[in-house]
Amino acid sequence: MSGSNGNGSNWDANGDGGDAHESADDRAQRLADQRRALPDAPGVYLFRNQKGTVIYVGKAKSIRKRVASHFSNPSTQVGRDLLPMIDRIESLVVSTESEALLTEQNFIKQYKPRFNIRLRDDKSYPYIGISLDEQYPRVYFTRERHRSKRVYFGPYSNAKRVRETLDLLGRIFMYRTCEGQTPGRRSGSPCLDYYIKRCTAPCVGYVTQEEYRDAIDGVIDFLSGRYRAIEAAIEGGMKKAAAEQRFEDAARERNRLRAIRSLLERQRVASESIGTLDAIAIAVEGNEANAQVFQVRDGVLADRQGFYLENQSGDDLPAVAEAFLLQYYGSSMMIPPLLLVQRQIAANAGAIAEALGARRGGPVELRVAERGDRRRILELAERNARLALDQERLRSERRRQQRVDALEGLQGALGLDAIPVRIECFDISNLGGTHTVASMVVFEGGTPKKSDYRRFTLREGVDGVPDDFASMEEVLSRRLGQFERQHDRSPHDDGYDASFAALPNIVVIDGGRGQLSAGMRVLEGFRDRGVVIVSLAKRIEEVFVPGRTAPIVLPHETPELQLLQRVRDEAHRFAIGHHRIRRDRAMTTSVLDALPGVGPARKQALLRHFGSPEAFLAASREELEAVPGLPGKVARDLYGAINKTGH
Secondary structure (H helix, E strand, O other): OEEEOOOOOEEEEEOOOOOOOOOHHHHHHHHHHHHHOOOOOOEEEEEEOOOOOEEEEEEEOOHHHHHHHHHHOOOOHHHHHOHHHOOEEEEEEOOOHHHHHHHHHHHHHHHOOOOOOEEOOOOOOOEEEEOOOOOOOOEEEEOOOOOOOOEEEOOOOOHHHHHHHHHHHHHHHOOOOOOOOOOOOOOOOOOHHHHOOOOOOHHHOOOOHHHHHHHHHHHHHHHHOOHHHHHHHHHHHHHHHHHOOOHHHHHHHHHHHHHHHHHHHHHEOOOHHHOOEEEEEEEEEOOEEEEEEEEEEOOEEEEEEEEEEEOOOOOOHHHHHHHHHHHHHHHOOOOOOEEEOOHHHHHHHHHHHHHHHHHHOOOOEEEOOOOHHHHHHHHHHHHHHHHHHHHHHHHHHHHHHHHHHHHHHHHHHHOOOOOOOEEEEEEEEEEOOEEEEEEEEEEEOOEEOHHHOEEEEOOOOEOOEOOHHHHHHHHHHHHHHHHHHHOOOOOOOOOOOHHHHOOOOEEEEEOOHHHHHHHHHHOHHHHOOOOEEEEEOOOOOEEEOOOOOOOEEOOOOOHHHHHHHHHHHHHHHHHHHHHHHHHHHHHHHHOHHHOOOOOHHHHHHHHHHHOOHHHHHOOOHHHHHOOOOOOHHHHHHHHHHHHHHOO
16 A cells, blocks of 8 residues: 655555464564565654554654664563554655654654653643634633634643633733623623723723734733733833823723733743743653743743653653654744753754744754753753652652552452452433433542443333333343353454453442342352442442441541542443433434424534523524524524424
């Protein structure tokens, strides 16, 4: 298979994947043939496992030699963990080393390979968004950045600091905080923000569109680090207002100027001559890494970002730093012209600078700070990176010990012979006997294993009367049946389910003695294999155990009870979520699909606008007519159809 990326770069998948029954020698020979067919040229290579999942993406000046180096040193961590999983090697030839860097990061972002260095939870980092596509733009907190006509600043590593920044910006620039494309409320009067000097009330025309846009430009300048320009603009406005004897306006500008200067003086770390730069420091230990970014703008420490990185392959500091720089600035809205980096990173600085320069649209320099304020800032970033890594390690060890304490406490409370490694919990959810569902959640080693969660759709109650005992008996019977069908099968067989094939140590049933009795009737096959069956009642958190007349009452502060509560609450959350999906699907199918003028796209638009089928069905005619993009005649027909049918 071959193709092109649109830039004249060739893509090759070398060889077919093996089958489940291929011998080790045949696999080694097939991979050796694939390696020999790789090009001796710069580019990117991908390792896929037997399921076709990308597990590692790399780049190299020579793809063939770089891939060979992986296989020539099997004693490394990568060799021990990664090489046995490789089933197929693919390659992509590019023109330059900087293009290889960018292509590698694009593939990492696309496939999220297990063994590549990645920002932890990289989907959830917050941004500040500015809606320039609106007549009176908003400045808001967001975790998305896909709208083409909006400006985004970030990523930020701390949501609390983002909200604090927005609060400061609101006090200085007084932009609107109301939702929607246009400002204002139906009352036609300004909201409280106007009276407390947090908004200039564009909704009632107290500020022109040009004046409001000047304030938004000030927000952009502030977030871009152009502090001296902001100071000069506000000071000029203050003097002009005073000269024109608009003393109230002059006082407001004076207060804004004081707020800006107070902030800048508190955060000034060097003289203004240091200019605008980012100081980046990385600390690496084993599979953990931390990156610190100190953002200096006009000599002011504008922000400090800290990021934890996943380093499953145990790469060294230069490799981690290279991956971080490309990932961080690949999503950052602003790349400064100067980046201060550690000496270990400087070896490959040219290719990184070229790649970032292409992203910035101007030259980017990576420099090692030798002396003065710049050296001091970089050393401060290095100390923070090491400290953050040490703190994270301590927190991880503390969390691990808490999990061990909880499992050991549960072992003692239930009189088990061994620590209960795998705990499964079941819960039932329904509404008046309809849309009955059940959930199975799994905790291994005291933490959720979400890949093993399962959902069940159950028989409905009779005449709308729910029967939780029968429902619990049904789901537990199905769980045991799945185990008996799965546990002797090979993981390579079609239809194999690892979650159902696993034998739990404890089965937790959400409920009291009645639910436990229902479970006992159908789980003899589990009990014969040593599985402990318990139920947890909500009222006073009693633990019911077979063969005991009195429940076990654990003190609320004990980690073993807190673990059981967490497992039970997670099962409840998972069951409720499934129930809501089925209920909403049934409502939208039975109601919206039968209404005049409602196709799939319009149905989704109505649900997005009202938030739920219930809110749509309760809407007035005026509210339906106010839905964006919905013609007035269709809205009136919908209102008539809903009320005519009695829904």
